[in-house]
Amino acid sequence: xxxxxxxxxxxxxxxxxxxxxxxxxxxxxxxxxxxxxxxxxxxxxxxxxxxxxxxxxxxxxxxxxxxxxxxxxxxxxxxxxxxxxxxxxxxxxxxxxxxxxxxxxxxxxxxxxxxxxxxxxxxxxxxxxxxxxxxxxxxxxxxxxxxxxxxxxxxxxxxxxxxxxxxxxxxxxxxxxxxxxxxxxxxxxxxxxxxxxxxxxxxxxxxxxxxxxxxx
Numbered sequence: 001x002x003x004x005x006x007x008x009x010x011x012x013x014x015x016x017x018x019x020x021x022x023x024x025x026x027x028x029x030x031x032x033x034x035x036x037x038x039x040x041x042x043x044x045x046x047x048x049x050x051x052x053x054x055x056x057x058x059x060x061x062x063x064x065x066x067x068x069x070x071x072x073x074x075x076x077x078x079x080x081x082x083x084x085x086x087x088x089x090x091x092x093x094x095x096x097x098x099x100x101x102x103x104x105x106x107x108x109x110x111x112x113x114x115x116x117x118x119x120x121x122x123x124x125x126x127x128x129x130x131x132x133x134x135x136x137x138x139x140x141x142x143x144x145x146x147x148x149x150x151x152x153x154x155x156x157x158x159x160x161x162x163x164x165x166x167x168x169x170x171x172x173x174x175x176x177x178x179x180x181x182x183x184x185x186x187x188x189x190x191x192x193x194x195x196x197x198x199x200x201x202x203x204x205x206x207x208x209x210x211x212x213x214x215x216x
Contacts, residue, residue, distance in 0.1 A: 003116040004203060009210040011035055014111055014120040015202060017155040023205045031214040057081065057178060058138035061089050062124065065136060066106035091181025092138075098183045099134060099174060101125035112162040114199055117206045121159035131169040133160065142175035147186045154198040157190040167195070 011034045012019070023030040032038040045052040056079055064072035076086055092098065106125045111118060125134040135153055147153075150173060157167050167190050175184045 001115055004206065006207055006210055008117065008206060009212075010206070011209070014118040015206060016120045016122070017152050020155065020201060020205045021151070023209060024201065026216060027208060027214045028216040030209070053081075054139055054178060057085060057089075061092065061138045061176065062107075062136060064089055064093060065100065066124065067103045069103075088178065088181040092176050092183055095181065095183040097185055099172060099185055101127060101134060110159060110163055112159050114158065114162060114202055117202055119155075119159060119162075119202060121156045123156050126156075126160070126168075128164065131166065132172075133157065133168040133170070134172045134174060136174045136176060138176045139178050141177050141182075141184065142173060142186060144186060144188075147173045147175075147188045150188070151198060151201070153188065154190055154194045155202075158195045158198050158202075161195055167191075 019030070019034065022033060029040070033040055041052065041055070044055070060072050060075050060079070060081075063070045063075065072089065073086055076089075105127050107122060108126065109120060109122045111120050113119070123133055124136050126132075133153070133156060135150075135156070153171060153173065157171070161167055171188050171190060172185045173188060175186055176182070177184075
């Protein structure tokens with residue numbers, strides 16, 4: 001695998017999925033967040049409250065999913081959510097299809113190197129001994145095609161391949177409906193071609209950032 005042919009110059013010591021996705025969506029937004037320190041969540045709360053609510057509620061659900069010690073009901077009240085949102089999360093956590101992992105294998109960060117570009121992954125759940133990767137999506141229901149094309153999962157699978165030398169045997173995206181609490185675990189696979197694609201995106205983003213290309 002060839003190393004990069006440009007001088008790497010990043011604002012952080014790694015590229016994460018969220019950084020890559022932000023840059024590909026809008027390089028100027030990336031610049032404002034990672035160079036100027038813009039609080040995009042606070043701006044979203046002011047200008048797009050519906051979107052802010054979905055993201056914030058998803059984060060609270062994730063806390064409740066991976067660590068039962070977290071008082072997620074208290075977090076809901078602190079952010080002004082109603083009892084209806086509490087019911088939705090309760091329904092999801094108790095749903096018969098919900099897959100839970102031990103806290104010790106959730107939300108862990110791993111760093112690795114792709115062609116000279118340091119990357120960071122933080123899967124929702126990764127059981128190394130079972131080669132089992134799980135990712136939660138709290139929001140609108142996901143379909144099989146959407147899950148099969150999910151770039152975040154491909155990014156994490158690339159990191160796992162770099163670190164441990166294999167693609168996970170089992171990959172599940174848990175689609176959690178943010179209106180009903182219904183849970184649909186959707187199995188998916190990744191191939192070497194999927195990993196090459198996301199690897200190309202990583203290089204494209206690293207090259208653009210290093211060259212200071214931030215036009216909207």
